Amino acid sequence: MSTPDHEQTTPPKTLLDLGPGEGSKVEHIKIESNYLRGTLVEELGQDTSRFSEDQVQLIKFHGMYQQEDRDLRQGRRAAGAEKAYQFMIRSRIPGGALTAEQYLVQDNLSERYGNHTMRITTRQSFQLHGILKGDIHSTIHAINESLLSTLAACGDVNRNVMACPAPVSSRAQAQLQEIAEQLAIHLAPKSKAYHEIWVDGEKIHSTEEPEEDVEPMYGVTYLPRKFKIGVAYPGDNCIDIFTQDIGLVARVENDTLIGFTAVLGGGMGATHGKQETFPRLATPFADLTVDQVLPVSETIITVQRDYGDRTNRRHARMKYVVEECGVDWFRQQVEERLGYQLSDPSEVHFHGIEDHLGWQPQADGNLFLGLPIENGRLRDTETSRLKSGLRAVIEQFQLSVRLTAQQNILLLDIKEEDRSTIEHLLQEYGIETDPTRVGAYRFAMACPALPTCGLAVAEAERVLPALVKQLETNLHALGLGNEEIGIRMTGCPNGCARPYLGDIGFVGRSKDLYNIHLGGDLGYTRLNAVYAQSVNIKDIPAMLQPLFVFWRDERQANEAFGDFCHRVGFEQLREKVAVQTTVG
Structure with a gap:
């Protein structure tokens, strides 16, 4: 460690x-909030696109973050318009367990109020992105009616x-x-504020002294x-x-x-x-x-x-x-x-x-199917109607759902006689059910980062697929295409995708620049360490290539890449790279 x-x-x-x-400013906001009420009710009633600064801290306890579309920032600033404010609403889903009905509620809300995507988090929850302020109450109220909650999905709890x-x-x-x-x-x-504001709305207007x-x-x-x-x-x-x-x-x-x-x-x-x-x-x-x-x-x-x-x-x-x-x-x-x-x-x-992917038996004799989801983002694209296909299968067969910490999804309680029908239906939507065909991205994940996360200083979700594809091509050329390598990327050092555990971790430093961490293990029981700082994303494949060659040529039997880097040590890794660069 x-x-x-x-x-x-x-x-x-x-x-x-x-x-x-x-104490910090946030401590005083909490103390003065009247147990998380603040002025949320009043500001919800205002015809504005955002909450005030203090209330932005409080809404986290209620399960949301105020964000903006940073892709639009420059254009809106030039036009004299305010920032493109929107909200991410996160549900609290213990163990990632949902009924079919609860899943479908999330899906419907993402279509009605969100940006038509759902995102599985690294803590087995769903995030809905692109919610506008005027739709927050309807969204959270509907989540609670499905017997889920957003309370304590965020915040200092x-x-x-x-x-x-x-x-x-x-x-x-x-x-x-x-x-x-x-x-x-x-x-x-235990504060009653959450239910007063989002569930039992009539209490907002009550003139009686609250308990x-x-x-x-x-x-x-x-x-x-x-x-x-x-x-x-x-x-x-x-x-x-x-x-x-x-x-x-x-x-x-x-x-x-x-x-x-x-x-x-x-x-x-x-x-x-x-x-x-x-x-x-x-x-x-x-x-x-x-x-x-x-x-x-x-x-x-x-x-x-x-x-x-x-x-x-x-x-x-x-x-x-x-x-x-x-x-x-x-x-x-x-x-x-x-x-x-x-x-x-x-x-x-x-x-x-x-990672619990593919077709597997349940303890009760039924089957479950683990489906790999790139960065946990459920959406329809030209090549795969992932979101529509999942909705169709879950609705038709009333399947329970589990979300995984690798941002994947498990479809539960499948009867053996329904297996082929479900397999065929998913394939019609372009959904891959065989995890062995996913390639190197099976063991990769990234945080959302830009354009919505206010903490991000670099890209993650939008750039990691192409980077992994390039690394995968290089590994295949070296005869290492079937090796499992854990790759994790975040757009800032806060570590939401847990990059400090992967064989390879990429941590954003600023636009297009990343620290490269090496030496974790596939069991995710050992921290990696910084190997190189502020590397441009376009230079990452070339930087890692001689390390992959060194690993191929001098590793012990079945030694994983992270274990190899950890055993050999960074000094020897850098010496080897220097020699290969000189020879080249």
Whole structure:
């Protein structure tokens, strides 16, 4: 794990120490929001295309981001028009599990109010893009009527709880989904504001004095930053468990779930040029019984609530408290609040990743079909009517749906006698069902980045397919076309597509420039490291080509590219490249 070495220190100045007027601006917005209400109702009623600056922070807790189409910025500025404001609305979908009806609601909303696409996130949720301010209420209200929610899909709270999505094993695996749902409900904000504004609209106009709100766990300031939890099945790291604030790895004996090994303090975000920020993999913390999961998770959150950095949001994730104060200190805080000691953690081992693609058997005798989705974007194109085809199959056969952490989709509960019909129908829409035909992009993913993400400094989703295609062509020419290489790209260092774990990670520095990270593993249990900085995207294939040659010629048996780079080391990699360049 390549994180900075820090001596154990006392906690930084935090919520327990802040006096009046101290803390970041966002902290004061939360405190003054009346439990997330702010002036949202009033601004929803205004004939404007956007929310005011303070309310932009609050709407995140309700499941949305205010964005703009940055492709149109220059033209609109020249014309004297305001920015092309729009909203991304994200649903909270524990474990990525949807009914057919819930899926179809998302699809309909994307057509009626959005930009006619749906995007599967790396946390097993759906995002609808291109929503206009006047359509926000209708969109969120409809999502809630489908028995899903957008509450806590964003914001400084526990966000969507991830879980292994594949129904392939036993009752024990099914319990992972149940626990993810229990955690999502238990750790959700208790403020009535969300339901008042988006669900029970009549309360907005009530003249009666509202009941007093209480946030028994979060308090008026909620958390210093976002918080993430994931639940993994033994041996299957399909949700990147070590990137979670709390990772729960199931312990199973004789097909019976006996508990979990908790890992603590993972997180991907960083900021260019800020040494106090860095990606970190979670640390083994404790073994928990099934009954301990909810109270221990809540208690961990309260420690982060009290000790997370409230002055510097870049340094506010729980990983920094764990890194700087030590896991032993953190465990002591948790045990003191619980009133009992926790068991030491068992060893956790992952030797690979299962992406659950293709036709596979379910534990109940039915089948499921895992379909690869490029960057998680469901849309119709000239070559593939992906969105229409999925809608047709899900509607006709009333299939349950699971979303994966690799931004793919699983169609569940398929009867054996329907397999050929579904296969044929999908092919009519140009949808590939055989993951072996996807090529190198099977193990690649990117964040949305431009034009909608306000944090993006470079492209990701729109440029990675062509880049991977070029890399794939080069690998085939070297006889390496069948090798699995994890490739991840983000348009900024915040790490939404978890680029710090891939064999190869591309992290945007500025327009067309990327840091190249190498040395992760396909099991996503090891951080990669920066190999080269500010490389123009057009030069990336040429830079990687001599490394691929070196790997082909001198790797150990079946050694993956990331493992090779990690074993050999960057100094030798650079020496080899220099020699090849000189010879060439």
